[in-house]
Amino acid sequence: MKIRKLASFLMTSLTAGLAAAIVVLFLLPGLREPSPQAPHLNQPEASAEPPAKPPTASGPFSYADAVATAAPAVVNIYTAKITTETQSLRFRDPLLQHFFGRLLPDQTRKRRETSLGSGVIITPDGYLLTNHHVIEEADEIKVVLRNGHNVAVRIIGSDAESDVALLKIDGEPDLPAIPISDPEKRRIGDVVLAIGNPFGVGQTVTMGIVSATGRHHLGINAFENFIQTDAAINPGNSGGALVNARGELVGINTAIFSRSGGSHGIGFAIPFELAEGIMRQLIATGEVVRGWLGIQGQDVTEELAEAFGLRSVEGVLITGVLEDGPGDQAGLTPGDVITSINGIAPKNSHELLQLIAGTAPGKQLHIGGWRGNTPIEATAISQPRPTTSPTRE
Structure with a gap:
């Protein structure tokens, strides 16, 4: 009885398998092997070389080498400034203060203010760059090298308008100068x-x-x-x-x-x-000398061009001229538009300032521009820029 049931199960399974095979072969012809008459698609022959790998970004996994190169040239700067404060003595009683307060002498007290910053050794003989505001008005300056060694320094010069100061370390040969990038x-x-x-x-x-x-x-x-x-x-x-x-x-x-x-x-x-x-x-x-015209400029925008009736948005609009300054002596007036300085066209007021400042005092500045719709040309003689300029070009 058991053998008969087993044989019946096997026959049923075989019949189901044959039926499934017939369905696959006739209803899904894509799974069969292509016949000899089937069109053959030309495909490139497989290359013996492996496919090229996509480029990958290269870069260091550590910046320790860069730090080892640069860090010895970076120093710590400690500054101290002595300030004097005046303190008036006062009675606690307002009535006594009113009658006798002026008889009490003022007391003065000195206070030491400290600050800190950093600097960079540029040359092996000890020239050191830092910021002007780091050493501004300092009465004492102490420089400590990376190895902890204190060194004496002196101020070569300082430029407040660019915030650059130059110090010099003396008596220390072969200092670690930092390499410069391109x-x-x-x-x-x-x-x-x-x-x-x-x-x-x-x-x-x-x-x-x-x-x-x-x-x-x-x-x-x-x-x-x-x-x-x-x-x-x-x-x-x-x-x-x-x-x-x-x-x-x-x-x-x-x-x-x-x-x-x-x-x-x-x-x-x-x-x-x-x-x-x-x-x-x-x-x-020991100082920085820049050229100066005594004018104030503003970038020309579409709104300004429309308001002033300017022919284009190119150039820099003069908004102020210092009386008897180089620009005034050259005949420039507020409302003029400067389009070139010595043949170079400034794109904005920042570039105009750089062009003027980069011209040594005493040199000529050939100025081209517009006054309304009339072209103008002027020649000005650059003068030394005041430390605190009344106007900024």
């Missing part, structure tokens, strides 16, 4: 490292990228051409080094954009090529 190879997105002494905790390295270049009109300095980075820059980092992934100097860390005083990922550094030009002037003469 500004032509700088790109937005490059990895950068900020090295300095934030909050006085000791030398610290933070990482980010170049977020933007050529930042200006920030109200930080008179002459601005900042590199923007999201590498954390905090109080104490000022004057320190911003370096690339090879440890080469890109800029001098200068400022942060922050409402709380801490880093919010928007920091600014002075490009080394700008600081280098100032450094050379300070070494040569």
